[in-house]
Amino acid sequence: MTSRIMQAARCPTDELSLTNCAVINEKEQQFEQHVTVRNSAHKYVFTLKKHPSVNSGTIAFSLPQRKWAGLSIGQEVEVTNYNFDKSKQCVSSMTVEIDFLQKKNVDSNPYDSDHMATEFIQHFNNQAFSIGQQLVFSFCDKLFGLLIKDIEAMDPSILKGENTSGKKPKIVIGLLLGNSQVIFEKSETSSMTLIGKAKTRESRQSLISPDWNFERMGIGGLDKEFSDIFRRAFASRVFPPDIVEQMGCKHVKGILLYGPPGCGKTLMARQIGKMLNAREPKIVNGPEILNKYVGESEANIRKLFADAEEEQKRLGANSGLHIIIFDEIDAICKQRGSMAGSTGVHDTVVNQLLSKIDGVEQLNNILVIGMTNRPDLIDEALLRPGRLEVKMEIGLPDERGRVQILHIHTAKMRQYELLSGDVDIKELAVETKNYSGAELEGLVRAAQSTAMNRHIKASNTVEVNIETAEKLQVSRLDFMASLNNDIKPAFGTNQEDYASYIMNGIIRWGDPVSAVLEDGELLVQQTKNSDRTPLVSVLLEGPPNSGKTALAAKISEDSQFPFIKICSPDKMIGFSEIAKCQAIKKIFEDAYKSQLSCVVVDDIERLLDYVPIGPRFSNLVLQALLVLLKKTPPKGRKLLIIGTTSRRDVLQEMEMLDAFSTTIHIPNISSGEQLVEALELLGSFQEVERASIAKAVKGQNLWIGIKKLLMLIEMSVQCGLSSSTLSLLFLDIWPAFSTVNRICLRHKKLSSISWNEKLCGFPDDLLSRRIQYISSLQTILRTVETQYIHSYETMFYAAFQVTFTCSESEGSCSHQTIIHTSWLWLYLQFRANSIISRHRGQHIWQVKKKPHVYVH
Known part of the structure; x- marks a missing residue:
């Protein structure tokens, strides 16, 4: 180590005195930047500066330096090189x-x-x-x-x-x-x-x-996000510039914060600027950059970086950090070429920002923080490494985060004892699943307003009841009232969405219903617990009116997932294909923001605009659904998809069945025992009436959906029908129509079948002949179904030849016709109305002239 005895001297100029450096002659080459000066008793460390005006063999000090070190002019001191340990002495x-x-x-x-x-x-x-x-x-x-x-x-x-x-x-x-x-x-x-x-x-x-406890700064639930940002963006800035330069390391210049609205992106960016001990950050709202004058928008971008450029030219690597925060950055950084118009202002603004962050003349003393809830709109060049390379999602807070946020917003009330003792923050955190930080703040405000409203006098003028106002406290009931009535999460579960589908409850008329619910519960548990299958999808298929949507709503409700959304065609009436795809896509994107989500895709064939004539359907919506049904949610997120359809054969041809993990069949009520069980659960009839119906349907094969059954029971109640007449309807009309309709909807063409029956008007012995009539029809239909029900690749057409010979009295006719299944339904409905009219003594439907119908 170089050591030399030198004499203390006075600084030759005032300018050198203001440098806070010990000054030696420029020819003294043996000393480095820092030295230790030792007098008789102590050592002092100085930074050296070389100047030709100082005599060789002397070291000059300013007056404050000589006072501090206790030196006199001409005193001999020992000067030795000093090296800093930069891992400990910065x-x-x-x-x-x-x-x-x-x-x-x-x-x-x-x-x-x-x-x-x-x-x-x-x-x-x-x-x-x-x-x-x-x-x-x-x-x-x-x-x-x-x-x-x-x-x-x-x-x-x-x-x-x-x-x-x-x-x-x-x-x-x-x-x-x-x-x-x-x-x-x-x-x-x-x-x-x-x-x-x-x-x-x-x-x-x-x-x-x-x-890094940010609760005092008003931020809760984001400790992990802060730690990740510091690790990625600021670890290199802690070290001295020369070490960073020796490593060839470049500082991170940009951070993109994205996520749902109200989760704290702007607040986090503002606090990052304060935490870094740098200059006050420049906060810019994205749209403010744009200017109506040509070139002014680009000039506004350049002005933001002017201070950083000037300081880097002066100080180089020792320049301080300049922070620029862009709120709603997607307003000025959209994909180039995506904006309409001939001026191209948005494109040139993006180009100017790209060149300033990481262009030819690189700035190493800037940190750009962008915030948006639409990261998909931002130009890809801005998101590459070297620009906004740290992308951090600020998502919905978990339960621990919600506890922190609620503690922050209730701190003042606790401080002044305005929060009732029955308020449990942890309970509120459990009840507020998928609430954002802004929504939790709104919940606290709503509870406060509810509590204050109790102390306002109800009179002609608005006055505060001073006598009771001193006892003002926000209680648990205030929070619960606000939770149920005032503040609903944007990415949560709205019970009104699916409550209408199960307003009559779930009627467990047999083992098939219980089996469906049990299978649904297993799929829910798989979604919750399995790490290998973050995406689980199930298709509930079955005949119309069998209760598929109600069962899907019940499975989703029992799952207790924080996010439940029903994608239903009735919410997209009048939508174009593109608008419908965007609406479906948004539902799935919202689901990806929750840790556990359930999406019910109801009535898929209606979403696809499918009609059998043609057939015609929306291929754009079909492709969108196929992609979304197979898309795995982001890491740490789990999604359960429940689809419903009445046309399994159509989805099979569209190759959509393969997009679902599993398929569950939802049957209709097919036996008298199941019908009686359903009637007993509904409680619509007395025990004697149910026994009469049970006797009439015993051993009979039925085919009726639970929704049709509910409608029929309500019709009987309104019309005042007896149980015997109701049993006739069960046996005669609805089974026949449902079976014919079920098969004929699946098959456009059946083998040549003709069936002739002569009915003289509507005689009194109709009740005695109905069993034979329906039995013959169902025998033929069962034969057809057995032969063709699984032939989904060939569509069939059903033709039934029925001969009617009616009396010549008024209101009757004699005609032979070949009818389509829709005409068969009309005929059966005619017979039902005749039964009801005789029962009530009314003529609901009379044929005034001969119908001449020939339907292919």
């Missing part, structure tokens, strides 16, 4: 006591400590400082005397999580860097006025918490 923050150097220059003007700290770092960057050191500082054309009071070192272990206490180590000697924090405090006898955030240590400590 200054994180330094407290400096300040006062006017000369009493005659005292004034009452306020001095900005933030500006002062910036000038101090620029002037004394990369210099050695020791506790107790005295120096002179020139600011605003005035001289100030400074005294170093305290120094804290940078500790990278805090970022790594190794230093759990979060306290920074104290040091005696440190090296000041461009990202160090300087805090000024005036001496006890000083009359100077300091303003700004860097004026006292207390200001610094209240601004940031060493262990």
